[in-house]
Amino acid sequence: MKQDYDTTNEKESLAPGHHPGPLPTDVRDTHVWDDTPEAINRRKFLTQLSIALGGLTGVALVVPVAAFIVAPLFKETPILWRQVKVNGQPGTLDKFKVGETVEVSFEDSSPVAWAGVTALTAAWMRRTSETEFTTFAVNCSHLGCPVTWLPGAQLFMCPCHGGVYYADGRVAAGPPPQALFHYETRVNNGNVEVKATGVPIPTE
Amino acid sequence: MAVIKGILGWLEDRTGVMGAIKPVLDHKVPYTNWKTGWWYVLGSAVLVAFMIQVITGIALSTSYVSSAGDAYNSLKFITEEMTFGSFLRGMHFWGGSAMVLLVGAHALHVFIIGAFKFPREVNWLSGVVLFFATLGMGFTGQLLRWDQTAFWSVIVGADQAARTPFIGESLAKFVMAGNTVGGATLSRFFAYHVFFIPGIIFLFVGLHLFLVIRNGISEPPQRGEAVDPKTYRQRYHNMLEKTGVPFWPDAVWRDAVAAIIVVLAVVALGIFLGPPSLEAPPDPTQLSVYPRPDWYLLWYFSVLALIPPKAEPYVILGGPGLAVVLMIILPLVANKGERSPLRRPWAMGFVLLLVIMISTLWITGLVSPWSPNTRTQPINPALFQASTAQVQKGVQLFYDKGCQYCHAIDINDTSLSDSNGPGGARVVGGARGPNLSTVGSRLTHEQIVVRILNGGNAMPQFGTLLKPDELDAIVAFLETRTNASDNKQGQGKGVEVSLNGQK
Structure with missing residues (x-):
């Protein structure tokens, strides 16, 4: 049998008795709805029921998911004191000379197990006297890029903008709106520790 | 053959897919000639680029590990060891670039021909969502590279979010998914990049295409044919009846040509240029970094560098906010009237301004003269014919005290070749401050001293940082940098670069 299937004339190519596509609309248009008050009320009720159930289904799905996603914002994570490391060595008091600024690193307060190297935070630590330390966040107060300490010039400089x-964290030049942020620092049994509060967030 | 046709007939009978698509293929679209028609391919070209992203993205996701500790290594593995890994990463990067570029071009074209006017306001609005979703894909995609730049980009992003009034801190924490950039951060950005934003894109592409069919493709604008919501639909309908052509194949063939060009271009770029190189691992303790965004956001990086610090709180939020608001209200307030660009001088002036602004900012961003040159190397004093010990000391201090990070100076040296380029006559140092090659001729002794001691907007006050003999040495060195010395070394004039009105 010769097939006459042709996209430009597919209606004829179909087996006889078949309607292409959905049911002809005239079937529905000519249907006479039951318009008694009972039927109308019933339809009204079913409409409201469907919408309410649909809404409930949505809420049941959205609430736990939304809570899961925004939860980290409200979770109070413990802020811990962490001993710093200098060049990979534990930061004991004798590792720091008065008047010198060195890079230290410390572990975040609550890193996840799979954080890898990102569980660390760096900071610039300056021993200002026998007993006192100032620890600067590396993040520029402008947009957070890491500043570098130039020992020769006694300046911190940001590579971004x-x-x-200056050595005490005050703004010397450029776009930063405020001084470098500090981490609280303490000496605990000869170990230098900082309060691992995370990335400083500039708020105005 | 007969069997295949039989199967197709059966399938069509049971599904009706062809019957549903056929009216779409056959629907009439405005006639376009070779001058106007090619601009209409931009929209479908974006879709092609998006498809490239979906396909290459799915492929890459089979080997990418979205864990902060392992992502970098998995990318290294994809790039270096997997068959076609580097090529696929390249295609994904260039496909994304194409998508950003094309979505911008498509939006500009629609704006220029006034196609956002009645009845296509919601076409435009859904396009606005797609536009920003595309930029969001670009930003989150760069982060998934999870190298040094990615790591610091998250912090830069969080710091910008932090400028939002009232909820800034929460937003910043939301961006980082906690107090720090760590394990939780990357998993989230992976989910944004792979599920959330693509979901939004699929949804809105669907709506966008539905509206394109429903409202019809806009006709090339004619001068004097103003859009009047009362008559436009009838006029459009009559025009289609008279001069319209079937969408398939009269209009589609150009889209097909554009599609193959986009794909071939992305493939070629993937082969010949490859993916962006992976930088150092995302180690927060490695501070010698040079973070900058991929090219499609580089112009915005320039904005952040160049605006006066006092304007920053407004620009960082107000800038993108204003862009969103303008794009949303555009079709709502300007949905009537002339569509022809020739009758809309203000709108065209705005387009010109926008294009000039973004290209200038983009080119400036490539040079980034505001960034200190942290890679500059100490200069051998002999290159300056430094006669006295004081001048020699000055040359050394020029480097040690950080001057050279921001100030350029001309030297002539054939032996010195480093990352700045081959030896010979050249400029070393940074471009943040003015080039000092001829400062001895421009400024008096006192002016140089005052400037060094007091600094300026972009220059620290060195008054407390320099000992008197150090200051003298630097000034002595700078005073040897004159027009004569600059010419004697056989170089062109140093380029004067200054920012914030600094000289």
Whole structure:
């Protein structure tokens, strides 16, 4: 039998008696709805029921998911004191000279097990006297890029937009709106520790 | 053959897919000639780029590990060891670039021909969502590279979010998924990039295409044919009846040509340029970094560098906010009237301004003169014919005290070749401050001293940082940098670069 299937004329190509596509609309248009008050009320009720059930289904799905996603915002994570490391060595008091600024690193307060190297945070630590330390966050107060300490010039410099800070963290030049942030620092049994509060967030 | 046709007939009978698609293929679209028609391929070209992203993205996701500790290594593995790994990463990067570029071009074209006007306001609005979703894909995609730049980009992103009034801190924490950038951060960005934003894109592409069919493709604008919501639909309908052509194949063939060009271009770029190189691992303790966004956001990086610090709180939020608001209200307030660009001088002036602004900012971003040159190397004093010990000391201090990070100076040296380029006459140092090659001729002794001691907007006050003999040495060195010395070394004039009105 010769097949005459042709996309431009597919209606004829179909087996006889078949309607292509959905039911002809005239079937529905000519249907006479039951318009008694009972039927109308019943339809009204079913409409409201369907919408309410649909809404409930949505809520049941959305609430736990939304809670899961925004939960970290409200979770109070413990802030811990962490001993710093200098060049990979434990940061004991004798590792720091008065007047010198060195890079230290410490573990975040509550890193996840799979954080890998990102569980660490770096900071610039300056021993200002026998007993006192100032620990600067590495994050430029402009947009958070890491500042570098230039020992020769006694300046911190940001590689992103050229923010410069003096040794005490004050803004020396460039776009930063405020001084470098500090981490609280203490000496505990000869170990230098900082309060691992995370990335400083500039709020105005 | 007969069997295949039989199967197709059976399938069509049971599904009706062809019957449903056929009216779409056959629907009439406005006639376009070779001058106007090619611009209409931009929309479908974005879709092609998106499809490239979906396909290459799915492939890459089979080997990518979205764990902060392992992501970098998995990318290294994909790039270096997997068959076609580097090529697929390249295609994904260039496909994304194409998508950003094309979505911008498509939006501009629609704006220029006034196609956002009645009755296509919601076409435009759904496009606005797609536009920003595309930029969001670009930003989150760069982060998934999870190298040094990615790591610091999250912090830069969080710091910008933090400028939002009232909820800034929460937003920043939301971006980082906690107090720090760590394990939780990357998993989230992976989910945004792979599920959330693509979901939004699929949804809105669906709506966008539905509206394109429903409201019809806009006709090339004619001068004097103003859009009047009362008559436009009838006029459009009559025009289609008279001069319209079937969508398939009269209009589609150009889309097909554009599609193959986009795909071939992305494949070629993937082969010949490859993916962006992986930088150092995302180690937060490695601080010698040079973070910058991928090219499609580089112009915005320039904005952040160049605006006056006092304007920053407004620009960082107000800028993107204003862009969103303008794009949303555009079709609502300007949905009537002339569509022809020739009759909309203000709108065209705005387009020109926008294109000039973004390209200038983009080119500036490539040079990034505001960034200190942290890779600059100490200069051998002999290159300056430094006669006295004081001048020699000055040359050394020029480097040690950080001057050279921001100030350029001309030297002539054939032996010195480093990352700055081959030896010979060249400029070393940074471009943050003015080039000092001829400062001895421009400024007096006192002016140089005052400038060094007091600094300026972009320059620290060195008054407390320099000992008197150090200051003298630096000034002595700078005073040898004159027009004569600059010419004697056989170089062109140093380029004067100054920012924030600094000289």
